[in-house]
Each structure stands twice: as C-alpha cells, then as structure tokens.
Amino acid sequence: MSAEQSLPNVAPRPARRGALAQAWQRVLAMFVKEFIQLRRDRPTFAMIVGIPLIQLMLFGYAINTDPKHLPTAVLTSDDSPIARALIGALRATDYFDIKYVTRGEADADKLILSNKAQFVIQIPPDFSRQLVRGEKPALLLIADASDPVAASGAIAAALGAANQALDRELIGPLASLSQNAAPYEIRVHRRYNPAGETRRNIVPGLIGTILTMTMLMYTAMSVTREIERGTMEALLAMPILPVEIMLGKIAPYVVVGAVQMATILIVASLLFQVPVVGSLFTLSSLTLLFIIANLSVGYTFSTVAVNQLQAMQLTFFFFLPSMLLSGFLFPFYGMPKWAQYVGEFLPLTHYLRIVRSVMLKGSTFGDLFVDAGALAAFALVAMSIAVMRFRQTLD
Amino acid sequence: MSVESDIAIDVRGLTKSFGAKKVVDNFTLQVARGNIQGFLGPNGSGKTTTIRMLCGLLTPDSGEGRCLGYDIRRQQEEIKRYVGYMTQGFSLYRDLTIRENLEFVARVYGLEAPEDAAQGALERLGLVARAEQLAGELSGGWKQRLSLGACILPGPSLLLLDEPTAGVDPKARRDFWDEIHHLATQGLTVLVSTHYMDEAERCHQIAYIANGRLLASGTIPAIIAGAHLSTWVVTGEGLDSLGSELKYQPGVDMVARFGAALHVGGRDEAAMARVAQRYSAEGVHRWKRDEPTLEDVFIDLMTRAGADQ
Incomplete structure (x- = not known):
C-alpha cells in the first residue's frame, strides 16, 4: 500500500473492500459473468435441459433391459399335446416369439449363429413318454447370451412359465405328476457368455453418463474460449487469481448440473418408474460432488488445450473410456483386471456405484465413503492441476 | 520507493525473445508521474511486448524495472491492481452488456458498491442510454471509449494503452486525446502506443522503437535536435x-x-x-x-x- 500513499496528486481512488471480501467478490464477478454468458448462449442454454431429456429418452427406451418377443426356434420331434402345451405356455410369456420349428440340431445351431433366433427350445424326442413315466425329463433352453441382458429376462420367464404350463394337461391318471414341482426340469445353456451378469440399471447409470458428458463439455471450453475471443489478455492483467477464476467458472455449472440431475430424476421416476430407495439428500449431495469432480476435470482440460477444438477432443478422449470402462455398458467385474484398474481412475466408475446403490439398494453415506472419497480426491487433484497449469502470463 | 516516487515507469535493459527472435532488446525508459509518454515504432517493432512486460503479462528474459515503484518481476499482483492496461484488440466481453462489463471489472478490482461504480462510469462515459446494449454491438469508437472507461474505473495510477485509436474516426480520436490529457492533469501517468504523428505530437515525451531497440526518446524538440537531420x-x-x-x-x-x-x-x-x-x-x-x-x-x-x- 506504500505506493498509494506516495500518490498525492492522483484522483481519489474508489474505495476497495477488505482482502477476503475482495477475493470473494472476484469469484462472484466471475460467477455472474459466466452465468450471463451462459444465459445469452442460447444453444448451450437449451442443451442444459435438452441433452438430459433427449439422452434419457433415447437410452432409456432404446436400451431396454427386459426385451420381449425374442425370436425363438423350437427343436422337436415330439408332437404330443404335452409338448404343444409347453410351447404355448412359453409363447404366452410374451418373451418368446416362436418363428421356427425344426427337427435338426444343426439347423437350430445355424439359426442361432446367424442371429435369426436368440433362443432354441429343445424338446427331446421322448419327452412326453418320460414325463408320463415320471422320469423328470429335461427341456433344454439354449440362449444366445452374447447379450446377457437380453437373455436373462426371458430365461427367468421360461423357468416360471414351465411350472404351470402343464397343469391343464396333467389331469386324471397324470394328476399326481403336477402336485409338487414341475414334472420335468428346464436346463438353461447360456451360450457365449456363461457368466453373463443380469442385473443392469441403465437409468441410474444414465444420470452419471449424461452428467459426465455435459459437465465436461461446459468447462472444457471455458478457458480456451477466453483465449480465442481475445478476452484472456485483459483478464490476466486484472488482479484476479487463477483459483478465483476457476471457482467462478465452475460454480455456475454446479447449478446447471443440479438442474440436470433434478430433470433426470424426475423423468426417471415418471417415465421409467425407477425409484429412489435411499435418501434423496445422500443422492443429491454425492451427485453434486460428482458434478464438481467432472467440472474440475473439464476445467483442467481447458487449461491444457490450445483451442476449443482441442478441448473438445480431450473431452471425448475422456468420455469414451468413461462410458466403456466404468461399468455403465459392461459389468465392471466382468472386465479384465487392467480395465478395472483404469476404471478405478474414472469418476463415473465411483459415481455409478454410488447412484445405483443409493437409488436401488438404499445405501447410505457410511456404505459409500470410499467412492465419495475417490470423487472428492478427483476434484481436488484436477483443481490443483488446473490451478498449476493456468498460465498467469503470456510467456 | 520514496526516492523514485516521481517516476511511474523505470525500466532498464528489458530484453525478451520468442524462440530465436529477439523481440525487445535492451529497452530502457523512465517516465515521470503525470506525463503522457508516446510510444512509437513500426508494426512488429516490439511495442506490445514491451507494454506486456510493463504490466506483468510477460516476464523479461533479462533487465529489471519498476512500475509505480513495484518490481515488474516480483510484484505483478500490485502492478495489476494499480495499472490499467488497454489491449490492442477489444478485450471486453462481447456477449455482456456495457453495464455488465463495467460491473465485472468493478467486482474484480474489489470496489465497494460495484453497481454504483459502474453506473458512475456509464455517466462519465456518456453511455447511460446504451448501458444495456451488448458490448460486441458497439461501433469501433464506442468500443474504444468503453475500454478506456473500464480501464480507469478501478482508479489506476498508470495507464498502458496499446494502439487505442487504431480504426477509430478522427472525431473520436480527438475526444479520446482530450480525455487522456484530462486524466494526466489529475496525476495519472499514461503510456500510449500509436502510429499517428499528430497523436505523437500531443505527448509530453516520445520513445521510438524499431526491431526491439529504442532508437530515440525524449521530448519532441530533443528528439528532433538529436537526429541532426x-x-x-x-x-x-x-x-x-x-x-x-x-x-x-x-x-x-x-x-x-x-x-x-x-x-x-x-x-x-x-x-x-x-x-x-x-x-x-x-x-x-x-x-x-x-x-x-x-x-x-x-x-x-x-x-x-x-x-x-
């Protein structure tokens, strides 16, 4: 302040606030500025609600975890009423759309290999005879489990339907066969993917995926945009610290992220009937943490990239593994070890565990502190890198 | 500090290279407080680089100096606080209104009541009627006026203006220079780079730089006499x-x-x-x-x- 005292002939300087108040005010300045810019940027503004809605609709409906009317072939040489009743019961589940009836095993294989049929129901030649004799014959359900999600619902339905399928046929002398469990067993062969995971929660996962994409995009361009528009030079010549610029630039998008989260949750419960079993507070606060982690990563990209195009490319470079290795598209524990290790370094991986656990299992903070801690660590590391990377000069 | 309190800019031997090219070479300049220092030289002569070193945006490779008594290498924070820098291109936010831009500046500089400060600046600049217009929609002359207004809003002691009148009509240029002189009488020191000779003649002192080297500096009569032409x-x-x-x-x-x-x-x-x-x-x-x-x-x-x- 000594300089100020030695300037007696300078016009009265406007009063300034205290040091801490000034720091807060600088963050606020940035926040207000960014918010106004966001509001004026119509396409971006429209995307705030548009992207989550469109993506949720697309993914939510397109990725149906419980598909029905799956093409099915029946492999049988048994034409008895019992066999027909069984097939009728399977058809009645709505899962099986019986398109082919064949007698040859090779034909059935071919139908599966050429993706014409997703299931082959094999009724052994002497099925009826063995059943009547009480020998508990086996019905073979061959499933193309290369898409385990698609197969699992149908398999479960088949197992359920089979129990009641023959109630009407097994009357008179055969009534004793229907008293306890089904008089036959269904053996399921999950082909191509014997350990296929069935539990899939696309909608909760979508919250994480959508937020990753939008949050990264918003901040990834915020610094490069200042450089490209020529406003960075003036900003650097002002007494504002890199950390203040960063906080001021991230903060508006925390609000945006909260709006997106609310949009997705409302749509998820209205259209997809996905409940929130756990506490909404836990879910919201951990989601905010995830939003901040993503914004920080995006902002870091922004300080690394030379122009907006490069920032965009970095975003996709990060987004793709997030989709693939986080457990969103493939079961996390079904991935090879190395992919799991990579996955552990993606915020989405931890968030998926959080969001699925809270929404579907009702997990609490205590159950999730490891993943929450990972998200916080992400945000902190990314912010530190960003502040260090931010160049305060034009050197 | 107290010894040099009458000197706003005091730099010696500033040198800056970008790659192999020496953009500024051994630049030395003293500017007294309240003076208007003209800064001339052809395009690419190193004027902008020099100005950026003065306001802490570039670190000199060698040489040292002070602006307003603050070390240009070590006290950039203080320099940013009390030096107003007007960049060559328009560098306010085009998608913000005039008022919003001024309020942003007022907040960043930690002024009390930034809204009032912005309003005051609007009145001084005669921009009240256009306050809600987007800055990007302004004409060249108004943009320049707004930029200067934003620069002096936080009450700097030194103004560094990089070709402020490029692409501005003669009337606006004249008004601009009247404003510069008015500010100088209030005690502000101004360093202004320009290509216009008539503007150079309105400066108290002139420095001429070419190929990064200071070729002449002083008052106009001194420079003319020194040329022995x-x-x-x-x-x-x-x-x-x-x-x-x-x-x-x-x-x-x-x-x-x-x-x-x-x-x-x-x-x-x-x-x-x-x-x-x-x-x-x-x-x-x-x-x-x-x-x-x-x-x-x-x-x-x-x-x-x-x-x-």
Whole structure:
C-alpha cells in the first residue's frame, strides 16, 4: 500500500473492500459473468435441459433391459399335446416369439449363429413318454447370451412359465405328476457368455453418463474460449487469481448440473418408474460432488488445450473410456483386471456405484465413503492441476 | 520507493525473445508521474511486448524495472491492481452488456458498491442510454471509449494503452486525446502506443522503437535536435521520379513525400547542401531549407533501422 500513499496528486481512488471480501467478490464477478454468458448462449442454454431429456429418452427406451418377443426356434420331434402345451405356455410369456420349428440340431445351431433366433427350445424326442413315466425329463433352453441382458429376462420367464404350463394337461391318471414341482426340469445353456451378469440399471447409470458428458463439455471450453475471443489478455492483467477464476467458472455449472440431475430424476421416476430407495439428500449431495469432480476435470482440460477444438477432443478422449470402462455398458467385474484398474481412475466408475446403490439398494453415506472419497480426491487433484497449469502470463 | 516516487515507469535493459527472435532488446525508459509518454515504432517493432512486460503479462528474459515503484518481476499482483492496461484488440466481453462489463471489472478490482461504480462510469462515459446494449454491438469508437472507461474505473495510477485509436474516426480520436490529457492533469501517468504523428505530437515525451531497440526518446524538440537531420523541402513537377533518384545520392538519408512536397534529409549537413545546390541549379524544382519535422526524423530512424537488418 506504500505506493498509494506516495500518490498525492492522483484522483481519489474508489474505495476497495477488505482482502477476503475482495477475493470473494472476484469469484462472484466471475460467477455472474459466466452465468450471463451462459444465459445469452442460447444453444448451450437449451442443451442444459435438452441433452438430459433427449439422452434419457433415447437410452432409456432404446436400451431396454427386459426385451420381449425374442425370436425363438423350437427343436422337436415330439408332437404330443404335452409338448404343444409347453410351447404355448412359453409363447404366452410374451418373451418368446416362436418363428421356427425344426427337427435338426444343426439347423437350430445355424439359426442361432446367424442371429435369426436368440433362443432354441429343445424338446427331446421322448419327452412326453418320460414325463408320463415320471422320469423328470429335461427341456433344454439354449440362449444366445452374447447379450446377457437380453437373455436373462426371458430365461427367468421360461423357468416360471414351465411350472404351470402343464397343469391343464396333467389331469386324471397324470394328476399326481403336477402336485409338487414341475414334472420335468428346464436346463438353461447360456451360450457365449456363461457368466453373463443380469442385473443392469441403465437409468441410474444414465444420470452419471449424461452428467459426465455435459459437465465436461461446459468447462472444457471455458478457458480456451477466453483465449480465442481475445478476452484472456485483459483478464490476466486484472488482479484476479487463477483459483478465483476457476471457482467462478465452475460454480455456475454446479447449478446447471443440479438442474440436470433434478430433470433426470424426475423423468426417471415418471417415465421409467425407477425409484429412489435411499435418501434423496445422500443422492443429491454425492451427485453434486460428482458434478464438481467432472467440472474440475473439464476445467483442467481447458487449461491444457490450445483451442476449443482441442478441448473438445480431450473431452471425448475422456468420455469414451468413461462410458466403456466404468461399468455403465459392461459389468465392471466382468472386465479384465487392467480395465478395472483404469476404471478405478474414472469418476463415473465411483459415481455409478454410488447412484445405483443409493437409488436401488438404499445405501447410505457410511456404505459409500470410499467412492465419495475417490470423487472428492478427483476434484481436488484436477483443481490443483488446473490451478498449476493456468498460465498467469503470456510467456 | 520514496526516492523514485516521481517516476511511474523505470525500466532498464528489458530484453525478451520468442524462440530465436529477439523481440525487445535492451529497452530502457523512465517516465515521470503525470506525463503522457508516446510510444512509437513500426508494426512488429516490439511495442506490445514491451507494454506486456510493463504490466506483468510477460516476464523479461533479462533487465529489471519498476512500475509505480513495484518490481515488474516480483510484484505483478500490485502492478495489476494499480495499472490499467488497454489491449490492442477489444478485450471486453462481447456477449455482456456495457453495464455488465463495467460491473465485472468493478467486482474484480474489489470496489465497494460495484453497481454504483459502474453506473458512475456509464455517466462519465456518456453511455447511460446504451448501458444495456451488448458490448460486441458497439461501433469501433464506442468500443474504444468503453475500454478506456473500464480501464480507469478501478482508479489506476498508470495507464498502458496499446494502439487505442487504431480504426477509430478522427472525431473520436480527438475526444479520446482530450480525455487522456484530462486524466494526466489529475496525476495519472499514461503510456500510449500509436502510429499517428499528430497523436505523437500531443505527448509530453516520445520513445521510438524499431526491431526491439529504442532508437530515440525524449521530448519532441530533443528528439528532433538529436537526429541532426538537415531537411530540405522540394516542390515542383515530377517529384516521384526525383524522389527515387535522390534516394541513391550520397549524403541523402531520408526521402519522403508529403502531399505536394518532397522532404529530403541527411545527417551530413554539408553533403546535403551540395545535393540541394546541384539539383536546384537545374531549375526544375524549388529547394527550400526547413526544420525537420518529427515525421522526418521517424522516417529517417525507420530507414536506418531497416538498413541495419
């Protein structure tokens, strides 16, 4: 302040606030500025609600975890009423759309290999005879489990339907066969993917995926945009610290992220009937943490990239593994070890565990502190890198 | 600090290279408080780089100095606080209104009541009616006015203006310079880079830089005297062909066309006089000895700087 005292002939300087108040005010300045810019940027503004809605609709409906009317072939040489009743019961589940009836095993294989049929129901030649004799014959359900999600619902339905399928046929002398469990067993062969995971929660996962994409995009361009528009030079010549610029630039998008989260949750419960079993507070606060982690990563990209195009490319470079290795598209524990290790370094991986656990299992903070801690660590590391990377000069 | 309190800019030996190219080479300058310092030189001569070093946006490779008593290498924070820097291009936010831009600046500088400060600036600038207009929609002259307004809003002690009047009409330029003088009388120090000679003549002091090196500095009379240029003004027919012929005459250092006259100058007074005598004897042109203008001196400096390269 000594300089100020030695300037007696300078016009009265406007009063300034205290040091801490000034720091807060600088963050606020940035926040207000960014918010106004966001509001004026119509396409971006429209995307705030548009992207989550469109993506949720697309993914939510397109990725149906419980598909029905799956093409099915029946492999049988048994034409008895019992066999027909069984097939009728399977058809009645709505899962099986019986398109082919064949007698040859090779034909059935071919139908599966050429993706014409997703299931082959094999009724052994002497099925009826063995059943009547009480020998508990086996019905073979061959499933193309290369898409385990698609197969699992149908398999479960088949197992359920089979129990009641023959109630009407097994009357008179055969009534004793229907008293306890089904008089036959269904053996399921999950082909191509014997350990296929069935539990899939696309909608909760979508919250994480959508937020990753939008949050990264918003901040990834915020610094490069200042450089490209020529406003960075003036900003650097002002007494504002890199950390203040960063906080001021991230903060508006925390609000945006909260709006997106609310949009997705409302749509998820209205259209997809996905409940929130756990506490909404836990879910919201951990989601905010995830939003901040993503914004920080995006902002870091922004300080690394030379122009907006490069920032965009970095975003996709990060987004793709997030989709693939986080457990969103493939079961996390079904991935090879190395992919799991990579996955552990993606915020989405931890968030998926959080969001699925809270929404579907009702997990609490205590159950999730490891993943929450990972998200916080992400945000902190990314912010530190960003502040260090931010160049305060034009050197 | 107290010893130099009357000197706003005091830098010695500033040098800056980008890659192999030395953009600023051993630049030394002192500017007294309340002075308007003109900063001239051809495009790419290192003016912008020098200004950026003064306000802490670039770190000099070597050399040292102080702005307002603050070390330009170590006290950038303080410098940013009390130095207003107006960049060459428009660098306020085009998608913010005039008022929003001013409020942003007021907040960043930690002013109390930033809204009031912005309102005050709008009134001073005569921009109240346009306050809600987007800054990007303003004409060149208004943009420049707004930029200057944003620069002086936080009450700086030193203004660094990088070609503020480029692309601005004459009336707006005149108003701008009236404002600069008004600020200087209030005690502000102003360093302004420009290409316009009439603007240079409104400065208290001038520094001329070419190829990164300071070629002349001081008051206008001092610079003209220091150039030791004897100048002749030639009028008559066929000045263009005469000009190209004179360029190669021994003793002639500078030839420049000014409207209907040719300015011919040389540092060797006797040699120059011989040239004048010989050509005026031909009787085609009128040769008249005159005081060199500032522009004559600059053209001479520029010619010499070009020859050095």
